[in-house]
């Protein structure tokens with residue numbers, strides 16, 4: 001299968017090339033030229049296998065330039081019970097809120113306690129094999145912009161991986177204390193972490209600019225290096241995320257919650273639009289999805305876009321208790337718009353150029369109509385996020401993190417507004433212990449807050465009885481290795497300095 005750039009249809013590459021490169025030279029994102037179609041028989045076969053078997057099937061259909069042995073090797077190494085705490089890395093918890101069943105797809109049982117592990121435990125294997133195929137002997141420099149979760153998951157995935165170096169940028173005041181501690185204590189000889197004096201959008205724009213500056217790419221080439229990405233702009237990051245929607249559907253059928261062929265909704269707390277896009281791609285393959293419910297926090301640019309067809313990032317940027325979603329430029333929307341415009345690179349480029357120059361664009365009536373039909377957008381502020389965590393814990397003793405709470409709240413709004421009773425899968429994206437202060441305040445509003453982050457973790461554990469994930473508990477005594485802070489316009493120099501290139 002071949003891949004195109006969303007902004008230049010003439011840029012056609014193999015899967016290995018798309019993964020190694022991360023982003024197209026023109027700044028567009030790589031997208032598959034077609035989607036494999038799964039019929040009833042395909043799903044019947046998938047029902048009989050486990051997560052790894054489902055992953056192997058999906059990967060082999062998209063990565064046609066990888067051998068079966070290569071794919072098996074990547075999958076077997078990535079999704080071990082040891083790394084994900086059980087045979088199913090993405091289990092569903094069934095709970096109840098105000099009489100509505102919530103099918104909560106827990107995507108955070110991996111080594112860094114966020115859904116990003118589902119992709120970033122396999123990307124290093126895919127990337128290493130892609131480098132061998134396309135750039136043998138070269139070192140990939142992975143640049144990452146993070147609002148909290150991707151950074152740590154990428155660091156953990158790529159630490160000490162041969163022929164890779166990784167540099168992570170995060171907003172200095174835009175991640176939770178636990179997320180910051182996870183990154184700043186990262187071990188490994190090939191890792192660097194730096195805060196920027198800006199927000200996530202500044203970090204992401206800065207990274208994309210470095211990727212597409214020819215003079216920087218030349219400097220890397222002279223040193224036998226090339227850039228790649230571990231953000232969801234990289235196809236190798238997005239593809240593994242398709243698997244868990246297909247697998248969740250199979251689990252719902254096997255658990256007797258739905259019949260094969262029944263439609264489901266998906267509810268996704270959304271920042272960079274990668275997670276919800278993965279579910280959309282799964283639907284193009286035949287997964288029966290009724291509505292894509294896109295949940296935002298107060299940075300509700302996507303809610304407005306879904307309602308009006310106007311994407312306008314010219315608005316306040318809020319720092320919230322769901323920091324991983326504090327994003328106003330959602331990169332992967334570009335891939336959806338490319339698809340909905342009939343794979344039209346020219347139209348997509350026009351919208352993305354308008355976003356760069358004016359911070360705003362309006363899509364065509366046709367695209368608006370499809371978005372209106374298939375997507376629902378809603379948002380939830382911090383107060384309601386806390387109230388949702390509180391209610392769910394009170395009613396069902398289920399402890400969720402702030403991002404998952406945003407999704408649950410928006411799902412409730414959707415059900416109230418539409419009366420739709422289609423079974424819905426809610427993507428739960430992180431462990432509550434990554435956001436202990438906010439979760440503790442939500443569960444016990446009148447409690448006196450302990451002073452340190454780890455005391456809050458302990459207190460939350462005492463109150464909830466929910467086990468603290470070992471990777472977070474073990475951070476307590478780790479030494480801080482990184483404390484660099486840089487200006488946004490000095491990111492390029494920082495990267496070259498970190499690589500020892502003048």
Ligand SMILES: N[C@@H](CCOP(=O)(O)O)C(=O)O
Pocket residue numbers: 145146147148149150151230231232233271272274324325331
């Ligand atoms: N929420 C993300 C932001 C980056 O998103 P990605 O899916 O493109 O990596 C984070 O936690 O860093």
